[in-house]
Amino acid sequence: MNLPAGIRNYSYAQDMAIFRTRTQWVMLGLLLVLLITVPLLFGNYWLSIFNIIAITIIGAMGLNLLTGYCGQLSIGHAGFIAVGAYTSAILTGQYEVPFLLGMLGGGLMAGLTGVLFGLPSLRVKGFYLAISTIAAQFIIMWVISQWGSVTGGFVGISVPAAEIFGYRFTSPLSKYYLILAICVIAVFVAKNLARTRQGRAFVAVRDNDLAAQVMGINLFRYKLLAFFTGCFFAGISGALLAHCYYGFLNPEFFSFKESILYVGMIIIGGLGTTVGPIFGVVFIRLLERLISLELVPFLESTITVLPSGWASGVTPMLFGLVIVLFLIIEPRGLAHRWQLFKNSYRLWPFSY
Amino acid sequence: MENHYYPCITRRGFLKGTGMASLVLFIGGIPFLVSACGDQKETIRLGLSTPSTGAAAEKGQVLEHGNKDAIRYINEEKGGVAGYEVELVWMDNGYNASSMVNNVNKFMDSKCLTFGCSSSAMMTAAMTVANQNGFTGLAVYGAPVIYRPPQHIYGQMPDYGDDFVVFAQYYKDNLWNGQGKPTVAMHLLNNSTGYGAHDGAKAKAAEMGFEILEPVFEHTASTTSETTSLNSIRALNPDILYIASTPKPSSVIIKNARELGMTGGDMVIACGHAGMTKALVDLAGADVCEGVYGLFPTVNWDDEAPGMAKVKEYCQKYHSSDYGNMDYIASWCQSLIMAKAAELAVGAVGYETLARGGADAWKAYEDYGIKALDNYDVEGLQGPVSYTPGDNRMSKSLRVFQVQNGNINPVTDWIEAPVIEYEKFDWFGKK
Numbered sequence: 001m002n003l004p005a006g007i008r009n010y011s012y013a014q015d016m017a018i019f020r021t022r023t024q025w026v027m028l029g030l031l032l033v034l035l036i037t038v039p040l041l042f043g044n045y046w047l048s049i050f051n052i053i054a055i056t057i058i059g060a061m062g063l064n065l066l067t068g069y070c071g072q073l074s075i076g077h078a079g080f081i082a083v084g085a086y087t088s089a090i091l092t093g094q095y096e097v098p099f100l101l102g103m104l105g106g107g108l109m110a111g112l113t114g115v116l117f118g119l120p121s122l123r124v125k126g127f128y129l130a131i132s133t134i135a136a137q138f139i140i141m142w143v144i145s146q147w148g149s150v151t152g153g154f155v156g157i158s159v160p161a162a163e164i165f166g167y168r169f170t171s172p173l174s175k176y177y178l179i180l181a182i183c184v185i186a187v188f189v190a191k192n193l194a195r196t197r198q199g200r201a202f203v204a205v206r207d208n209d210l211a212a213q214v215m216g217i218n219l220f221r222y223k224l225l226a227f228f229t230g231c232f233f234a235g236i237s238g239a240l241l242a243h244c245y246y247g248f249l250n251p252e253f254f255s256f257k258e259s260i261l262y263v264g265m266i267i268i269g270g271l272g273t274t275v276g277p278i279f280g281v282v283f284i285r286l287l288e289r290l291i292s293l294e295l296v297p298f299l300e301s302t303i304t305v306l307p308s309g310w311a312s313g314v315t316p317m318l319f320g321l322v323i324v325l326f327l328i329i330e331p332r333g334l335a336h337r338w339q340l341f342k343n344s345y346r347l348w349p350f351s352y
Numbered sequence: 353m354e355n356h357y358y359p360c361i362t363r364r365g366f367l368k369g370t371g372m373a374s375l376v377l378f379i380g381g382i383p384f385l386v387s388a389c390g391d392q393k394e395t396i397r398l399g400l401s402t403p404s405t406g407a408a409a410e411k412g413q414v415l416e417h418g419n420k421d422a423i424r425y426i427n428e429e430k431g432g433v434a435g436y437e438v439e440l441v442w443m444d445n446g447y448n449a450s451s452m453v454n455n456v457n458k459f460m461d462s463k464c465l466t467f468g469c470s471s472s473a474m475m476t477a478a479m480t481v482a483n484q485n486g487f488t489g490l491a492v493y494g495a496p497v498i499y500r501p502p503q504h505i506y507g508q509m510p511d512y513g514d515d516f517v518v519f520a521q522y523y524k525d526n527l528w529n530g531q532g533k534p535t536v537a538m539h540l541l542n543n544s545t546g547y548g549a550h551d552g553a554k555a556k557a558a559e560m561g562f563e564i565l566e567p568v569f570e571h572t573a574s575t576t577s578e579t580t581s582l583n584s585i586r587a588l589n590p591d592i593l594y595i596a597s598t599p600k601p602s603s604v605i606i607k608n609a610r611e612l613g614m615t616g617g618d619m620v621i622a623c624g625h626a627g628m629t630k631a632l633v634d635l636a637g638a639d640v641c642e643g644v645y646g647l648f649p650t651v652n653w654d655d656e657a658p659g660m661a662k663v664k665e666y667c668q669k670y671h672s673s674d675y676g677n678m679d680y681i682a683s684w685c686q687s688l689i690m691a692k693a694a695e696l697a698v699g700a701v702g703y704e705t706l707a708r709g710g711a712d713a714w715k716a717y718e719d720y721g722i723k724a725l726d727n728y729d730v731e732g733l734q735g736p737v738s739y740t741p742g743d744n745r746m747s748k749s750l751r752v753f754q755v756q757n758g759n760i761n762p763v764t765d766w767i768e769a770p771v772i773e774y775e776k777f778d779w780f781g782k783k
């Protein structure tokens with residue numbers, strides 16, 4: 001990590017610390033204060049947007065570990081999220097398991113499902129692996145929709161609200177704090193996981209799996225571990241979607257388009273970085289909402305000479321255009337732009 | 353030598369300057385913000401979300417147009433609601449569940465009295481948030497799972513389960529002349545639209561003397577061929593092929609059935625109301641659709657209902673491409689019903705209570721608006737609307753239609769669908 005001039009490390013612990021300067025701690029404190037006080041400034045609408053952003057960040061963190069760090073391309077992430085969502089919903093709704101255990105159960109089941117569909121990664125990679133993970137999405141959704149006696153099939157199932165020690169999280173405010181807490185834990189875990197022996201092994205596998213194997217890294221173990229970890233995060237994200245966002249599950253909520261968007265989020269954010277998925281998720285989710293929920297009604301009400309409904313067609317065009325332009329202008333992701341900004345701020349007013 | 357002066361800008365100085373500038377901008381901007389918020393008209397706000405983009409845009413855009421034109425009609429010709437202009441807060445949901453959840457929250461924050469939704473899938477995404485907050489929603493099309501057990505979501509019309517029950521009764525009374533139980537093969541869209549009809553069949557078929565053939569066949573919204581499933585159905589030799597789907601897949605199934613020669617004998621094809629629109633005839637062709645039965649909860653374009661003149665006038669004026677599409681009438685009715693309930697609520701509790709928004713306003717709208725609706729005729733465009741305790745379907749009336757010479761003509765008067773307490777069945781909410 002780049003440090004300001006005059007900062008040195010005197011121990012390994014100091015060298016490994018995530019936050020090392022007073023400025024970094026102050027910034028972290030300010031960020032946490034901002035996140036905690038957000039509900040004082042915004043209504044239910046923006047809270048629900050923050051909630052979906054935080055839930056998506058957890059899922060994207062998992063995909064980033066799998067794809068960004070370990071190089072195993074997965075285009076079936078929404079399927080794994082669905083596994084977590086349904087498992088948690090069934091455990092809590094039908095077997096009356098407490099929410100926290102149900103959520104962990106959802107994560108574990110999604111992780112195991114990920115391991116199952118990660119097995120082809122031992123023989124195939126790149127586009128071929130991508131195709132096998134697409135298959136995972138369709139197989140998972142097919143099982144969910146056909147196993148109606150348990151999952152409610154195409155009609156769907158009701159999901160009980162999250163409840164911890166007798167407190168039910170039903171208001172948007174309480175849901176926000178619960179989701180925020182779990183999201184902060186997930187980001188912290190993902191950040192540290194990337195710096196462990198496993199994380200470094202993931203990077204070695206991503207950069208050159210043959211070289212990694214020669215160095216003694218067990219590809220079988222680490223690829224499947226990456227699938228388990230990535231899908232575990234997806235499962236936790238799914239459980240929160242079920243209990244704290246929808247309150248009802250239906251196979252249509254986990255479309256293939258969502259899986260594609262997840263890949264888009266980590267690419268736009270910056271693969272193989274911790275802040276990348278956060279930036280990517282915020283960018284994509286806000287773009288979706290700002291275009292379809294803010295811009296289109298604004299255009300409709302402002303330009304009244306055209307027939308009503310004309311602006312609806314603008315949404316997909318603008319969404320696609322912004323993403324394409326963004327990838328052309330900043331192909332290394334928002335995390336890279338953020339790094340450039342930090343470096344230039346640190347050196348300013350000098351260029352180098 | 354010339355001396356150049358370089359200003360000494362430190363990081364600390366930069367931060368101070370930026371902070372001061374932000375503070376000045378913020379404080380200076382407050383008066384503008386306050387003035388922008390101060391000058392607001394007294395309006396009645398109604399929320400509406402349609403899938404105008406995404407997988408169901410073929411229906412969503414028509415539904416959006418119908419609602420918007422109806423609100424325009426209410427404001428321009430009926431003087432709004434109790435003298436207050438109706439302000440429609442419309443949001444596209446893109447047929448995306450998470451967007452729909454955001455939309456409901458937006459409606460609540462925007463002090464809308466209620467919200468309308470035109471897709472059963474989207475209403476399932478919205479209903480938990482709405483029910484938890486006591487925020488009333490009105491679904492133009494719905495599956496039983498949306499309002500059984502009854503909470504704060506209401507059905508403007510009978511649901512997809514009612515379609516099956518009403519058609520089964522019509523078939524038995526008018527078309528069936530065989531021995532034993534008529535057999536029904538079901539071809540269902542793989543979502544709540546399809547399986548809502550299946551719920552109705554599971555609840556009532558045996559009691560009404562029908563046999564539902566197994567397996568039940570399903571299709572996707574993007575299907576392009578159903579010959580394989582129809583070959584299996586042909587082997588079962590059903591008396592009725594019942595299709596619960598949207599127009600596009602329904603047209604594929606009917607075309608394939610014709611190609612396989614399945615409709616030459618006594619077999620009858622019937623469609624639920626999600627598919628029985630002009631779009632079906634346009635997509636499949638008038639010849640192919642000839643004789644197909646279907647259910648629909650509104651009048652058709654050739655009916656001489658009192659409200660049809662205005663529907664036709666506004667449709668031709670603003671959205672002529674929707675002319676002939678019964679979804680337009682259904683959504684027009686939705687806006688009329690939401691406005692009528694608002695009018696009743698204003699009369700009962702006054703504008704101020706409703707304008708404040710929040711839980712009190714929503715409760716007042718539900719108790720003194722929706723629940724006070726009693727035999728409201730919706731200008732004759734659909735079955736009369738009344739609230740019945742324990743039954744959140746506001747209208748129970750359907751008519752059976754048949755495609756005749758390319759037109760969708762009614763073959764019955766309004767038929768009332770019975771209430772079915774689905775929640776009492778063990779299987780409800782499961783496949």
